[in-house]
Amino acid sequence: MSEFDLINSLREIICARPGDEAAQSVVGIGDDGAVLSVPSGRELVVCTDTLVAGVHFPLPTRPDAIGYKALAVNLSDLAAMGAQPAWFFMALTLPFDNPDWIESFAGGMAKLASDAAVELAGGDVTSGPLSITVTALGLVAKGQSLLRSTAVAGDLVVVSGRPGAAAYALKRLQEGSQPGTADLAALNFPVPRLALGRMLPGLATACIDISDGLAADLGHILEQSGVGAVIDLDTLPCPDSLRSMAGSERWPLQLAGGDDYELCFTVPAGSKTELMELSVAAGVELTIIGEITPGREMEFKTADGKSYRPAMAGYRHFENPGNGEK
Amino acid sequence: MSEFDLINSLREIICARPGDEAAQSVVGIGDDGAVLSVPSGRELVVCTDTLVAGVHFPLPTRPDAIGYKALAVNLSDLAAMGAQPAWFFMALTLPFDNPDWIESFAGGMAKLASDAAVELAGGDVTSGPLSITVTALGLVAKGQSLLRSTAVAGDLVVVSGRPGAAAYALKRLQEGSQPGTADLAALNFPVPRLALGRMLPGLATACIDISDGLAADLGHILEQSGVGAVIDLDTLPCPDSLRSMAGSERWPLQLAGGDDYELCFTVPAGSKTELMELSVAAGVELTIIGEITPGREMEFKTADGKSYRPAMAGYRHFENPGNGEK
Numbered sequence: 001m002s003e004f005d006l007i008n009s010l011r012e013i014i015c016a017r018p019g020d021e022a023a024q025s026v027v028g029i030g031d032d033g034a035v036l037s038v039p040s041g042r043e044l045v046v047c048t049d050t051l052v053a054g055v056h057f058p059l060p061t062r063p064d065a066i067g068y069k070a071l072a073v074n075l076s077d078l079a080a081m082g083a084q085p086a087w088f089f090m091a092l093t094l095p096f097d098n099p100d101w102i103e104s105f106a107g108g109m110a111k112l113a114s115d116a117a118v119e120l121a122g123g124d125v126t127s128g129p130l131s132i133t134v135t136a137l138g139l140v141a142k143g144q145s146l147l148r149s150t151a152v153a154g155d156l157v158v159v160s161g162r163p164g165a166a167a168y169a170l171k172r173l174q175e176g177s178q179p180g181t182a183d184l185a186a187l188n189f190p191v192p193r194l195a196l197g198r199m200l201p202g203l204a205t206a207c208i209d210i211s212d213g214l215a216a217d218l219g220h221i222l223e224q225s226g227v228g229a230v231i232d233l234d235t236l237p238c239p240d241s242l243r244s245m246a247g248s249e250r251w252p253l254q255l256a257g258g259d260d261y262e263l264c265f266t267v268p269a270g271s272k273t274e275l276m277e278l279s280v281a282a283g284v285e286l287t288i289i290g291e292i293t294p295g296r297e298m299e300f301k302t303a304d305g306k307s308y309r310p311a312m313a314g315y316r317h318f319e320n321p322g323n324g325e326k
Numbered sequence: 327m328s329e330f331d332l333i334n335s336l337r338e339i340i341c342a343r344p345g346d347e348a349a350q351s352v353v354g355i356g357d358d359g360a361v362l363s364v365p366s367g368r369e370l371v372v373c374t375d376t377l378v379a380g381v382h383f384p385l386p387t388r389p390d391a392i393g394y395k396a397l398a399v400n401l402s403d404l405a406a407m408g409a410q411p412a413w414f415f416m417a418l419t420l421p422f423d424n425p426d427w428i429e430s431f432a433g434g435m436a437k438l439a440s441d442a443a444v445e446l447a448g449g450d451v452t453s454g455p456l457s458i459t460v461t462a463l464g465l466v467a468k469g470q471s472l473l474r475s476t477a478v479a480g481d482l483v484v485v486s487g488r489p490g491a492a493a494y495a496l497k498r499l500q501e502g503s504q505p506g507t508a509d510l511a512a513l514n515f516p517v518p519r520l521a522l523g524r525m526l527p528g529l530a531t532a533c534i535d536i537s538d539g540l541a542a543d544l545g546h547i548l549e550q551s552g553v554g555a556v557i558d559l560d561t562l563p564c565p566d567s568l569r570s571m572a573g574s575e576r577w578p579l580q581l582a583g584g585d586d587y588e589l590c591f592t593v594p595a596g597s598k599t600e601l602m603e604l605s606v607a608a609g610v611e612l613t614i615i616g617e618i619t620p621g622r623e624m625e626f627k628t629a630d631g632k633s634y635r636p637a638m639a640g641y642r643h644f645e646n647p648g649n650g651e652k
Contacts, residue, residue, distance in 0.1 A: 026369060027473065030550070032406040032535060033373035033464070035471045038364040043352060046447065047359035048461060050417040052454035080358040091376040091417070091459040121372065128378035129455040133417040135374060138359070145361045147353065209358060224356070 003125050006102065010090075011120065013106035019117030023086040023139055034121040036087060042139040047077035053130035058173060063101045064108030065188035066132065071112050072190050073211060074136035076261040079197030080209035082146040083138030085118035091133040093126045108189075116194055144201040146265070149224040151206035153294040155266035157229055158275065160193050160284045163214050164250065165239040167257020180241050190261035196282040200265060203274055207265035213256040215310040218264050219298055228297040231290035233308060247308070255300065255310040266292055329451050332428065336416075337446065339432035345443030349412040349465055360447040362413060368465040371409035375399045379456035384499060389427045390434030391514035392458065397438050398516050399537060400462035402587040405523030406535035408472040409464030411444035417459040419452045434515075442520055470527040472591070475550040477532035479620040481592035483555055484601060486519050486610045489540050490576065491565040493583020506567050516587035522608040526591060529600055533591035539582040541636040544590050545624060554623040557616035559634060573634070581626065581636035592618055 011029050018025075022039035038044055051070050053059055071088060078085050090109075094102075113120060118136070165186035169179035179187070193209075200207055206225055208217045222229055233247060242250045267275060272288070279286040300308045337355050344351075348365035364370055377396050379385055397414060404411050416435075420428075439446060444462070491512035495505035505513070519535075526533055532551055534543045548555055559573060568576045593601060598614070605612040626634045 027471065031474050032403040032533075033371045033409070033462075033471075035407070035466070036370040036372060037468075038370055040366055044362040044364055044370070045359045046362060046413075046415060046461075046463070048415045048417050048448060048459075049450050050419060050452045050459070052419055052452050055452060055454050077358040081361070083359070087372075089372060089374045089461055091374050091461075093376060093378055093457060122374060124375050124459070126376045126378050126381060128381050128457060131419060131454060131457060133374075133376070133450070133459040135372075135415055135417075135461040136359075137372070140361070142363075145353065145359075148357050207358075 006125050009102065010106050013103065014110040014113050014120045016110070016113040016117055017119050018086040020084055020086060020139060025087060025119055025121050028119065028121050036121065039139065041142055043142050043145065045078055045081045045083035045138045045140055045145060046135065047074055048133060048135040049073045049077065050131055050133040061188065063104040067105035067107065067109035068112050068189050070132040070134050071109050072192050072261060074134045075116055075118065075192035075194060076190070076209040076211065078136055078138035079193045080146065080207050080263055081138070081140065082144060082197050082201040082207065083140040084198055085116050085136060085138045085194065087119045087121040088134055088136040089121060090123040092123065093128040093131045095128065095130050116192070140201070146200055146204055146207035148206055148208050148221045151221050151225040151227055151266040151292050153227055153292050154269045155205050155292040156269055156271065156288045157218065157231065157264070157266055157290040157292060158286055159214065159237065159262055159264050159289050160196055160286055161262040162237040162239045162285065163210060163260040163262055164242050164254035164257060166190065166259035167253040168239070168241060170259065171253065183239065183241050187259060190259070192261055193263045193284060196263060196284050199278055199282055203267055203271060203278065204265040205268060207263055210260040210262045210264055211258060213258040213310070214260070214264060215255040215298065221266065222296070222298055228293040228295035229290050230293055231300045233300050233302045235287060235289045237285060237287045247302070251308050252310060332451050335428060336432050339429065340436040340439050340446045342436070342439040342443055343445050344412040346410055346412060346465060351413060351445055351447050354445065354447050360413070362447065365465065367468055369468050369471065371404055371407045371464040371466055371471055372461065373400055373403035374459060374461040375403065376457055376459040387514065389430040393431035393433065393435035394438050394515050396458040396460050397435050398518050398587065400460045401442055401444065401518035401520060402516070402535040402537065404462055404464035405519045406472065406533050406589055407464070407466065408470060408523050408527040408533065409466040410524055411442050411462060411464045411520065413445045413447040414460055414462040415447060416449040418449065419454040419457045421454065421456050442518070467527070472526055472530055472533035474532055474534050474547045477547050477551040477553055477592040477618050479553055479618050480595045481531050481618040482595055482597065482614045483544065483557065483590070483592055483616040483618060484612055485540065485563065485588055485590050485615050486522055486612055487588040488563040488565045488611065489536060489586040489588055490568050490580035490583060492516065492585040493579040494565070494567055496585065497579065509565065509567050513585060516585070518587055519589045519610060522589060522610050525604055525608055529593055529597060529604065530591040531593060533589055536586040536588045536590055537584060539584040539636070540586070540590060541581040541624065547590070547592065548622070548624055554619040554621040555616050556619055557626045559626050559628045561613060561615045563611060563613045573628070577634050578636060
């Protein structure tokens, strides 16, 4: 299959268009670059993330999950900025020329592109060790993007969904045992919190998506906002499969496991009613897990006074190559 | 070196800002995504290209050349669209943690980013086999981007510079001999034709950059415009190092070698004066090498009636992995 046949095949399978009709691709795939029209009053949000085989996913991962996830991790970043996805670009490096693999890969990506109404507007296909870099472009009303640097003391710390399932699935795979269906879906087909992200501007004071683990990612908010936090470990929302575990077994998965793609955000104290309404409107479980403090410390405590310090695995990709974490 | 130290190091070294003051990054590196403000009346041009070690460049290539070229190949695509570069994003996958290598790599990229006035607005650093994906964003006046699909019969075919030097340098490296200085510079530090590209809207009818070889890339214009071309081999502008070669030795390098990053474009018949003025204004040699024809054939002929059919290596990345060509 030539590069051009391959690109045409991808283009045919991944054919979603932007949900926002004002976001037009004037020229899509097939020229030296895409030409895009950004509606007035909107700012562009751009993020890029790479998945490398054997580093970010185990080598035998099913191809539709790889295609889905390469897009999902980027849409999750757009959600964390409060942006609506419009377009994406994919640089695909493949070690083989396997039409079945490519069709499955593209099918997984197409499913999410269609759900999220985001257009594949260009890319590059090269031969080499398997890796996928997606660059996603979204739109947000001018001045409304959600940052990491704007949390203030007294804010409530909120998490969407139930972190920990993806890390538990990965742990079981690494141990050679079969994860439960829900946990494996959390690992392979994480749902970017796009509806929630779009509804957060105006309420959230700061936001991040949880790719490196709740503790590491909350840590970015604290560091960039110059604040601290106290997290109540008893309130951490727990996936069913982790419910019977002791805290010492469960907390590392929930706080340092990563690959959750939930949103962690802060809201002003006194926003509990708005949070409940938001949870219903976005169709996502939202849990207050702690509070922003004026200090610089991040503390994890239980009601009976136990404290816990998670390993910050997410900070150290470079020293842990091949561990399957992102 | 942690991912964060590495990103900070790259950010410190690569610190250029957009030349167009209306093109603002509201939020740059350090959040889930960058927030960019696209000036009104302008369209966004986006392109992405990956360089893989051992595929697009020989493994022992100096790191500053790799950093330079990863950006250059993308800026060349922006030039071919008539766009002015504003921002770029870099996904860097590294198999090692070598501060000297990284500093040299970033230095090469910083030099070009500064020359081209383009801002590194975000990226991702992962561990894995060496590869670099750059996504570059440029701006063009609404409706003014240069396409491949708009050449018409009777147009003149023009090429900038003197294609062939990069391919000759690569050939010598592959043979184990030392290329000349100018040829090696053409391979390692190609100059994207940004000034020329920005001056082409209004004159050029179609444009492409020569990454896969003049014949293959002109072929894209012909295919997408539904036309043919006759190229006069005697007019091909020749790098000094190729001047003493017979045509049969020189033409494959000039027409199918690739990695030139010159622009090939078409202009209406009767634009010779405008072309001469443009050559002076952009500071680039421009040569008329042939004419667009109503048929679908691409013919290469000499004045004394010889014809030549170049191999289209550029069309077949996938069947020639590891050949060092792009």
